[in-house]
Amino acid sequence: MPEPAHFPATSQLAGCIGAVQIRTDAESCFAASFDNSRFSFLPEAVIFPRDEQDVATVLRLANQHRVPVTVRGAGSGTAGAAAPLRGGWVLSLAQWKNIEIDSAASMAFVQPGAITGEVDAAAAQHGLFYPPDPSSVKYCTIGGNIATNAGGLRAAKYGVCRDYVYGLEGFLPTGEFVRWGGPVRKYVSGYNLKDLWIGSEGTLGVITKAILKLVPRPVCRHTFLLAFSSDEAALEAATALLEKHIVPSVLEFLDRQTVTCAERRNGFPVFPPEALGGNSSAPPSILLLELDGVPAAVAEESARVREWASSALAFRETADPAAAEKLWNVRRTCSQAMFQLGNAKLNEDIVVPLRGYIPLIQFTREIMARTGLATPTFGHAADGNFHIHIMYNRDDPDQCRRAEEGILLMMQKVVELGGAITGEHGIGITKSPFLRLQHSPAEINAMLAIKHALDPNNILAPDQIFKVTNIWEHTPVKVTLPWDKH
Numbered sequence: 001m002p003e004p005a006h007f008p009a010t011s012q013l014a015g016c017i018g019a020v021q022i023r024t025d026a027e028s029c030f031a032a033s034f035d036n037s038r039f040s041f042l043p044e045a046v047i048f049p050r051d052e053q054d055v056a057t058v059l060r061l062a063n064q065h066r067v068p069v070t071v072r073g074a075g076s077g078t079a080g081a082a083a084p085l086r087g088g089w090v091l092s093l094a095q096w097k098n099i100e101i102d103s104a105a106s107m108a109f110v111q112p113g114a115i116t117g118e119v120d121a122a123a124a125q126h127g128l129f130y131p132p133d134p135s136s137v138k139y140c141t142i143g144g145n146i147a148t149n150a151g152g153l154r155a156a157k158y159g160v161c162r163d164y165v166y167g168l169e170g171f172l173p174t175g176e177f178v179r180w181g182g183p184v185r186k187y188v189s190g191y192n193l194k195d196l197w198i199g200s201e202g203t204l205g206v207i208t209k210a211i212l213k214l215v216p217r218p219v220c221r222h223t224f225l226l227a228f229s230s231d232e233a234a235l236e237a238a239t240a241l242l243e244k245h246i247v248p249s250v251l252e253f254l255d256r257q258t259v260t261c262a263e264r265r266n267g268f269p270v271f272p273p274e275a276l277g278g279n280s281s282a283p284p285s286i287l288l289l290e291l292d293g294v295p296a297a298v299a300e301e302s303a304r305v306r307e308w309a310s311s312a313l314a315f316r317e318t319a320d321p322a323a324a325e326k327l328w329n330v331r332r333t334c335s336q337a338m339f340q341l342g343n344a345k346l347n348e349d350i351v352v353p354l355r356g357y358i359p360l361i362q363f364t365r366e367i368m369a370r371t372g373l374a375t376p377t378f379g380h381a382a383d384g385n386f387h388i389h390i391m392y393n394r395d396d397p398d399q400c401r402r403a404e405e406g407i408l409l410m411m412q413k414v415v416e417l418g419g420a421i422t423g424e425h426g427i428g429i430t431k432s433p434f435l436r437l438q439h440s441p442a443e444i445n446a447m448l449a450i451k452h453a454l455d456p457n458n459i460l461a462p463d464q465i466f467k468v469t470n471i472w473e474h475t476p477v478k479v480t481l482p483w484d485k486h
């Protein structure tokens with residue numbers, strides 16, 4: 001085996017920060033070589049810094065020896081952004097988990113490796129709430145959330161990660177310490193580089209601390225599960241709800257293909273046929289809706305939702321948390337259930353404007369007809385962020401070719417509809433082939449100029465986002481990850 005290209009730099013680093021902080025064994029390097037996309041690119045070493053001084057040392061030496069550095073949280077990203085595309089060093093901050101709550105200020109001071117769900121649990125002890133809730137909330141880290149500007153189920157009402165960041169501390173790629181924003185609610189001093197870091201997928205800096213906004217915790221929830229005769233009927237109903245200016249905390253859409261998979265996996269229908277009028281055995285399209293807040297407001301909005309729900313074939317509702325969990329079952333199981341339709345999925349997170357909902361869902365079915373591959377779709381109907389999928393068998397070259405064609409057509413359609421090719425997962429590796437559909441050369445050049453200004457030696461996650469990586473030339477690794485079991 002050839003000696004790793006940066007062996008002298010790694011030895012020097014070990015001399016500076018201690019060999020115990022650095023792992024170069026095959027197992028550690030493999031574990032840090034991929035994220036949930038499962039595209040593996042081996043690093044030469046995985047570094048576990050003890051403190052800020054170690055981070056500065058890593059970056060200083062990386063610049064001196066031109067070693068690529070990829071920052072890593074929990075590795076739950078789905079775009080390949082945490083994969084060390086150009087090898088070098090992985091800087092793991094997953095052990096930096098400290099969380100402090102300032103109850104009076106409604107702020108959380110957290111290290112980047114803090115698990116998102118644990119930040120919310122700590123806030124809950126003070127009657128406070130950290131709303132951003134990616135479905136990976138039990139596993140993903142705040143650092144990863146900020147770097148991808150993660151969204152989630154509650155974004156409809158509460159917004160995304162960006163809306164909850166008051167301040168960031170960390171290091172420029174050159175190793176200099178910086179602080180953007182602070183523990184204050186207003187801040188307009190200088191350029192807003194805090195927001196430039198948010199969503200930059202680990203390419204512009206290393207986040208070592210975040211100051212997060214917390215809000216009062218909603219004291220009650222009311223959940224509705226509604227069945228519709230078609231995907232179009234469900235999306236029209238979602239639009240009608242938004243026209244009434246009812247703001248649910250959750251408004252999830254599941255198309256018929258998705259519901260079919262969930263019903264087959266669960267072994268029972270979401271609604272019994274008799275509840276749907278008994279005239280069809282075809283599964284319905286579903287909307288899952290949740291209201292939250294103070295009891296009086298939730299009761300008033302529930303009454304308005306009940307009135308609106310008359311356009312559904314059937315609906316169920318509950319204010320009881322245990323019963324609500326049963327209504328959530330179809331949403332929680334649908335993603336894994338899709339693997340009945342193929343052993344691999346292209347999992348996209350596109351966004352379209354409201355007027356694009358129905359053209360988009362119709363186009364997913366057109367792609368199914370054209371490629372012969374299933375296109376189950378679900379997503380966040382209040383903000384247009386839909387998870388469109390193409391299911392295929394990775395071992396079948398013809399299916400791979402058709403999936404590749406289908407996803408390109410899908411992305412072209414999204415841009416044509418005025419949408420975004422990604423709403424929460426980021427570009428990373430997997431969406432790099434589509435970046436130029438979304439952005440003009442002038443826009444990309446502006447982004448590259450920023451990258452060059454902050455990272456003149458191009459050491460932080462080099463080639464992520466901007467260099468087109470053809471994922472079809474790489475075979476995903478076959479591994480079971482913690483979130484696959486749920």
Ligand SMILES: Cc1cc2nc3c(=O)[nH]c(=O)nc-3n(C[C@H](O)[C@H](O)[C@H](O)COP(=O)(O)OP(=O)(O)OC[C@H]3O[C@@H](n4cnc5c(N)ncnc54)[C@H](O)[C@@H]3O)c2cc1C
Pocket residue numbers: 035036070071072073074075076077078081082093112133134135136139140141142143144145146147148149150151152153200201202203205206207208424425461483
């Ligand atoms: C089952 C499942 C459900 C998911 N659901 C959602 C969802 O609903 N919404 C959503 O938005 N995402 C979702 N995701 C994707 C993923 O969980 C998010 O992108 C999450 O924000 C990644 O966090 P992480 O800690 O795993 O980061 P990683 O995957 O380790 O890294 C992601 C990116 O952040 C960078 N990064 C990590 N830490 C730092 C740091 N300290 N400083 C600078 N850069 C850093 C990395 O370099 C990389 O570019 C889901 C993933 C899974 C597996």
